[in-house]
Amino acid sequence: MASTKVALRRGLLESELREPAMEAKECARDESRTFSLDALETAATIGTGTFGRVLLVRERGGEQRWLALKKMSIADVRKLRQEQHVRNEKEALMEARHPFIVTLFWTHHDTRFLYMLMEYAPGGELFSYLRNLGHFCDSYSRFYAAEVVCALEFLHSHCIVYRDLKPENILLDSHGHIKLTDFGFSKKLREKTYTLCGTPEYLAPEVIQSQGHDTAVDWWALGILAFEMLSGHPPFFDDNPFGTYQKILACRIDFPKHIDIYARDIIRKLLVINRDRRLGNMKNGVEDVKKHVWFKNIDWSLVLDRKLTVRPASAPLSHLIHYIFFGHPILFSFPLRVVIRVPLF
Numbered sequence: 566m567a568s569t570k571v572a573l574r575r576g577l578l579e580s581e582l583r584e585p586a587m588e589a590k591e592c593a594r595d596e597s598r599t600f601s602l603d604a605l606e607t608a609a610t611i612g613t614g615t616f617g618r619v620l621l622v623r624e625r626g627g628e629q630r631w632l633a634l635k636k637m638s639i640a641d642v643r644k645l646r647q648e649q650h651v652r653n654e655k656e657a658l659m660e661a662r663h664p665f666i667v668t669l670f671w672t673h674h675d676t677r678f679l680y681m682l683m684e685y686a687p688g689g690e691l692f693s694y695l696r697n698l699g700h701f702c703d704s705y706s707r708f709y710a711a712e713v714v715c716a717l718e719f720l721h722s723h724c725i726v727y728r729d730l731k732p733e734n735i736l737l738d739s740h741g742h743i744k745l746t747d748f749g750f751s752k753k754l755r756e757k758t759y760t761l762c763g764t765p766e767y768l769a770p771e772v773i774q775s776q777g778h779d780t781a782v783d784w785w786a787l788g789i790l791a792f793e794m795l796s797g798h799p800p801f802f803d804d805n806p807f808g809t810y811q812k813i814l815a816c817r818i819d820f821p822k823h824i825d826i827y828a829r830d831i832i833r834k835l836l837v838i839n840r841d842r843r844l845g846n847m848k849n850g851v852e853d854v855k856k857h858v859w860f861k862n863i864d865w866s867l868v869l870d871r872k873l874t875v876r877p878a879s880a881p882l883s884h885l886i887h888y889i890f891f892g893h894p895i896l897f898s899f900p901l902r903v904v905i906r907v908p909l910f
């Protein structure tokens with residue numbers, strides 16, 4: 566059922582923005598540090614986005630640490646009316662210091678560009694691994710889902726709704742742990758919000774129906790992500806967004822046969838149209854998610870310390886041999902070996 570269109574990086578929805586004013590003043594993210602563009606040397610372009618590019622940089626004569634510099638054209642941001650999203654991204658990332666969220670060190674602007682200096686995640690996007698492998702096994706999916714749960718728990722405790730959970734926005738660090746990125750659609754919630762934004766396949770029903778939404782949309786998106794990791798495609802998909810929305814609202818989930826019963830159960834409980842009955846959004850909040858039987862072998866105290874490993878039980882013999890000889894978590898071995906994208910020079 567996975568259409569070739571799903572294999573492409575999914576486009577974002579344009580939201581209706583009402584605040585055209587550009588706020589672009591310099592901001593020192595780290596109290597003890599400011600940076601200077603002149604002191605940064607560029608090694609390569611990591612990738613390009615809608616309004617600019619992300620560069621791999623490091624400080625001349627400073628620590629030899631690699632950093633990612635997102636450079637956005639002010640003209641393009643204005644043309645596409647994305648000022649509010651840039652502002653949202655900065656506001657959320659400045660507040661969100663967490664092991665599973667990419668760290669923003671510094672922001673800056675000149676007459677033509679806005680700059681965001683961030684932690685570099687050398688493993689690239691989870692999306693690439695997922696598309697290369699087709700789908701992940703139950704253990705890998707649970708591993709990534711557990712780290713996402715911790716990141717969402719943190720964001721929601723700071724009243725930040727993320728609104729753009731998908732494999733393209735989950736980067737991996739050099740040890741294979743996640744770093745959420747792309748906070749353009751995130752928002753500090755003061756009350757319910759109404760902006761239509763996100764990626765069609767990941768939109769919660771209440772967003773499609775413009776009912777006003779809150780952090781519950783991230784738990785819906787976790788259900789979509791878990792399904793996509795386990796099956797290789799999202800549960801609701803069509804050739805055009807309207808068809809996708811109809812399928813989301815119908816909420817008929819066809820599970821591929823290989824998906825484990827506990828995984829099916831948590832996905833069903835996350836993909837609940839009535840958000841008052843959606844896992845993660847009920848009285849016990851995130852605890853209901855953490856206590857779900859799919860996560861029964863997860864030691865949550867290890868997750869935050871980035872010490873969770875994946876048991877090689879369901880992995881091929883080669884994984885097991887690697888694990889026994891090297892004592893590394895399975896993440897370091899084929900197939901989810903993290904490809905570190907630092908140029909050799």
Ligand SMILES: Nc1ncnc2c1ncn2[C@@H]1O[C@H](COP(=O)(O)OP(=O)(O)OP(=O)(O)O)[C@@H](O)[C@H]1O
Pocket residue numbers: 577611612613614615616617618619633635667683684685686687689690736746747
């Ligand atoms: N901190 C980072 N470390 C490593 N790679 C990064 C980092 N931030 C972004 N990238 C990569 O750089 C590329 C461009 O990212 P950018 O955020 O500009 O655009 P995008 O998310 O791909 O698209 P858009 O801006 O249109 O949503 C992507 O491939 C992204 O994975």
